[in-house]
Amino acid sequence: MRFSIVTAFPDFFHDFLRTSIVGRALRAGLFRVDVVDLRSFGKGAYRQVDDYAFGTGGMVLTPCPLEDALDFAGKGFVVYPSPQGVPLTQDIVETLFRQEHVVIVCGHYEGVDERFVEQAVDVEVSIGDCVLTGGEIPAMAIVDAVSRLIPGVVGKSEAVTKDSFYGGMLDYPHYTRPASWNGREVPEVLLSGDAAQIEEWRRSRAVARTLSRRPDLLSRCGLQGYLRGGFYLAVEVPFSAADTGRIREWADLCEGYGAVLLLFFPEGPEGGDRAEREKFREELESAGVKKPGKVKLLPSFEHLLRWVGEKEKKKGRPMLVDVSGGEPGQGGGARHWLDLKRFILEEGRPAVFCFRAGDGSKTGDGKNPDRYDVRMIPLQGGRLPLGGRIAAVLDRFLGSR
Numbered sequence: 001m002r003f004s005i006v007t008a009f010p011d012f013f014h015d016f017l018r019t020s021i022v023g024r025a026l027r028a029g030l031f032r033v034d035v036v037d038l039r040s041f042g043k044g045a046y047r048q049v050d051d052y053a054f055g056t057g058g059m060v061l062t063p064c065p066l067e068d069a070l071d072f073a074g075k076g077f078v079v080y081p082s083p084q085g086v087p088l089t090q091d092i093v094e095t096l097f098r099q100e101h102v103v104i105v106c107g108h109y110e111g112v113d114e115r116f117v118e119q120a121v122d123v124e125v126s127i128g129d130c131v132l133t134g135g136e137i138p139a140m141a142i143v144d145a146v147s148r149l150i151p152g153v154v155g156k157s158e159a160v161t162k163d164s165f166y167g168g169m170l171d172y173p174h175y176t177r178p179a180s181w182n183g184r185e186v187p188e189v190l191l192s193g194d195a196a197q198i199e200e201w202r203r204s205r206a207v208a209r210t211l212s213r214r215p216d217l218l219s220r221c222g223l224q225g226y227l228r229g230g231f232y233l234a235v236e237v238p239f240s241a242a243d244t245g246r247i248r249e250w251a252d253l254c255e256g257y258g259a260v261l262l263l264f265f266p267e268g269p270e271g272g273d274r275a276e277r278e279k280f281r282e283e284l285e286s287a288g289v290k291k292p293g294k295v296k297l298l299p300s301f302e303h304l305l306r307w308v309g310e311k312e313k314k315k316g317r318p319m320l321v322d323v324s325g326g327e328p329g330q331g332g333g334a335r336h337w338l339d340l341k342r343f344i345l346e347e348g349r350p351a352v353f354c355f356r357a358g359d360g361s362k363t364g365d366g367k368n369p370d371r372y373d374v375r376m377i378p379l380q381g382g383r384l385p386l387g388g389r390i391a392a393v394l395d396r397f398l399g400s401r
């Protein structure tokens with residue numbers, strides 16, 4: 001991968017490109033950075049690169065030297081750091097990491113001529129709601145953030161995948177020696193040597209920090225890895241309507257997001273006899289659903305509750321979420337999916353999202369409206385078919401973006 005940095009102040013980059021992790025990776029040839037001096041494309045004896053803004057205002061970089069510098073740098077994905085840009089986030093960093101050549105154009109003074117931005121810039125990014133003197137420091141931030149995704153730049157790949165923002169959450173706090181400092185103690189659990197407890201503590205601190213400092217991140221983070229218990233999808237399937245092809249699709253979706261699919265069969269007091277279920281299991285297996293740990297067939301909702309309860313004994317009573325289709329309606333205490341996501345994180349209990357094909361009247365669910373802990377306001381006004389609802393819930397709760 002290659003970066004080109006177009007700047008009127010190349011000296012800024014002298015130490016940056018020779019020091020620490022970036023310096024070492026460049027020496028090892030893991031990526032390349034070319035600094036392009038904008039002044040060498042300036043006009044006249046003074047190599048002028050800027051001019052007075054039309055109307056009132058200060059100096060603006062003129063488009064011609066910028067265009068020539070860009071031609072010299074070669075074809076690439078062009079980034080222009082500016083306070084007017086979209087916020088630089090880890091997903092933009094990942095997009096840049098997927099480019100062969102990233103060209104960063106550093107503005108100065110009042111910025112660059114807007115026509116150049118329109119013509120040449122692929123993305124305008126801001127590194128925060130504050131105004132710096134130019135784009136050089138943001139350019140360093142971009143090179144730093146992108147290059148650390150290149151294999152070998154940061155020591156262990158684990159260090160990158162465990163970072164803040166990788167799953168969309170903030171990082172947990174870190175401590176080192178001494179264990180006691182100025183009367184402040186390192187949290188005891190970290191000295192316990194109990195790896196599972198430490199992991200659990202870190203997860204809960206990451207969640208608490210994110211919820212209190214950056215609740216806005218919630219819509220973009222996946223819950224997987226931050227839940228104490230498991231994430232289950234319970235789908236009520238009347239035997240008469242059980243279609244192995246569709247079930248296979250749901251199973252594959254659940255597998256993709258690391259959720260467990262539970263199918264239960266409400267017909268009859270115990271959901272039909274065992275032989276019938278066994279036959280259906282064989283049908284599912286021949287349709288390609290053969291992940292016994294990830295897809296569980298249960299004769300009734302009560303069996304399902306018992307099964308999850310047993311599995312999650314140590315993690316607390318499973319939270320039952322009603323995700324039936326239906327019109328949103330009013331009252332009933334239904335919660336918006338984002339609010340529900342926060343609730344699940346705060347509770348930290350295993351979550352079971354319960355789906356059914358219709359309004360429940362055919363399947364007996366209508367008899368048990370109170371069995372759920374919480375009801376989710378249907379997505380898309382309840383207009384999605386079951387498969388779409390399953391995919392949407394998996395992505396909003398477990399997908400990260």
Ligand code: ADE
Binds near residue numbers: 082128130131133135
């Ligand atoms: N140039 C000046 N201020 C900036 C900011 N906040 N982000 C990106 N580029 C800038």
